[in-house]
Amino acid sequence: MRVRLCCLLLVIAALLQSTAPRVARTQGNIQDLVKNPDSLRALANKQATDSLSVVIPRWLFDPVYNNYTEATLSYYGMRNEMNMKLVMPWRSLVNFQLKDDEKNYRLQNRLEKNKLMLMGVVQPLRSDVNASFTYSDSRVFNRSISLGGGIQDLVVNDLSVAGGLNYNRTFKDMDVGSVRLDAGVSASANNGERAYKTDKTLAGGVFGGIEYKFSRVTLTGRGSYRETDERSITALTTLEGLGATEDSLVAGARVQVTDSSVISVHHMDYEGERLYADQRRGSQGGQIAGAEEVYPEREVHPARRTTVSMSSRLFGRFGFSVSAYHEFNQFAYDTTLSRNSAVTTDAFAGSADYRAPWRSTTATVTFEGGTTYNNLLPLSTASVYDYRKLVRVAISHRFKPTLTLDLNGSTQLLQSDYLNKAENPRDRDQLDSSVSARLSSVPFSNFLAFVSASYTNSLFQNISSTQSQNNRTRELYELRPGFSYFVNQYLTIAQTYGISIDYTQYKYLAASSQDDYLDRNFTFNNEFKVKPMQKVDLRFLYTLLVHDKGSYFSDVLEIDQRDNRQETILAVDYRPKDEFRFFGENTYSRRVEEGIEEGEDDAITTTGSIRVGVECNYAWGDKGRKLNVYCARVKRFNPSSTELEKNFWDARSEFSFPF
């Protein structure tokens, strides 16, 4: 009898041991997760995946109120949010959200209102199983009134309930390797109201996946299936029997061939078919034209992609990677055949990097290529093959720790080859080549200097005689020196200069409607940052742009456009406390377009603005309570601005109060 009693006690103890929650590894986990708005599912999944048991307090209630206001040139509005998280003793995690957002537009007669109520519950049933339930009610109402008085409403009201069951478990330290399994089922019901129709949808789905690791091999597989049943009701008719089926399969293998080489293969296959209430004249068709523009449409969407890749570091200083993929993505419709498309892509890419034995020189070579066939048959003549090839080389050499040279070069060829050349003779080639160099130097600890130079050559070439009149070559030369000088703790000076020369030459000048031309730009930026006192920052920026452009034949330049622009920004920042600052900013811009013809006056345009305001970022307590306020008065002068745009408040605030 004693033996039996002992055995019974041992069994009960073992059962209790297996079902009782273990002591948490990290007591702070639940607190951290609950503060995260998306924490509920994350916590449930974390518990399931890691078999992590935590000590649950009896009750944990964490409500947070947020308020945001904003008033800008284009709109003013307010958003209120109430987020509540509740953890119950039986480990139920409840999330409840209320949101209300409203915007009134100032420059147009438009109003936007968004409301959301969301409740989610996640109930861990076991360490590897949890159930979830979500209720969501979202309402969107946008109203815009055109100048003629026409009212345009956009209504999107969605009410949905969803539930699911998830299983997620990892088996480690098995003789044959480790296995990770996950599976789930989900179901939902949705009522979607639009201004012109209401969709009622029931959906259900299952999914599952497995990852199996053994030796140097990892195998993965996932599959899912989803089905929906839908009904669409308009003012004119009810479309019954709508719905969709979707299934997908993903499989992959990764082999660690050697310690430094990996080969992986990945394949995805997706099949989707849906019968739904579509609308003509684009996605806003029914919204604008009413229920008569709604019609049933069937869409078939198969897609697949297979990727093979390999990477290896043959020795310490040399490594390479290559990958290739084939992809097919099709959309086929029963009614709107003009939207049919089937895109097939075959592409490859690779790179190799090398570091010289003396370690101060590194080089990387990248190559890419591929073919894309965009099949738009039968209702379009735009079906086209696109080809792409690219080679890029980057070399970096460090002469000494304070002097570095970076060289880059690349060539890319893009070609388009149309199927129906008689009706669509837009076959074209584009060849881009560029080379650039940048020399960076830090001769003194407080002085950084750099100079970069680049040359780009682009060839634009249409093939057909009906399109080739503007075939051309564009050459672009750029030189950009600059420096930053940190004079002392009170003063920093930064200057950059830039010269760019763009020369475009037409191949068939007689047939072209354009002339060969030269476009030249000179830019100069000068910035002073001054800190005269601990709590005061001053900034002065001056920018100059000098530009001209003209026809260029036989080394003779005939200027037909010459202009320059000068801009200044003067800003002051006074921060009496860390959380509080006053600021002011003045911008001024003057653009002069010189009269080229004799007797033609210069056209001068000046614009500018003054912005004065205050900003406060205040936080108190240890719960994350905060109040941020930004408020500025803006006055602008601009000949093309309306009165409303010349004088306005720019303000925003954020108030967050965790209880």
Next chain:
Amino acid sequence: MVLVLGLAVGGPACLFETREDQPPDDSSCPVTILNTPDAVFEAMEEALERCQQDANYERALSANFVFSPTLTDSLDQDFIGTGAFDNWTKEVELDVTNSLLAEARSLNMSFSPSRLINQNTFVRFRVPYTLDVVTKAAPGDTAYYAGVAEFDVRNEGGNWRITFWNEVETVQGKSTWGYLRGVLRLRG
């Protein structure tokens, strides 16, 4: 280092060789791509106004093209009993258009289409239009035509083409393009 960069920029010639382009043909107009229903109006303007050739115009017309005048034009005293608008096919339309191009020194036209019916392979436009003609015989004078027509445009093998030009309204004080058509056809 420079050699490697040079290889990248220059690229192996065989890999980065572009195709040979065809020199522009002065005698032909750019082909208007008829990949949208609205492209037919661009094709007509390109053909008649800018190129003064019927190539793009011919492409914009379906083989089953039909023209119908307004009731006012068909009952006009100039055309009663003449059969000027009878059996108006694509061939007739091209003949009349060539007559117009032969007589005109310049043409200036505008179309303001809006969609009445918008279907998968069929669109019906309502189009107020104007046509200004300066003839070679009287280069100092401009004849003004205007009206409102409905254009039926269909997708035929990927190209949108006009199947029916139906004149529906006249404009006060101006003759329609249909009236001009009748005059040109009677002139032979």
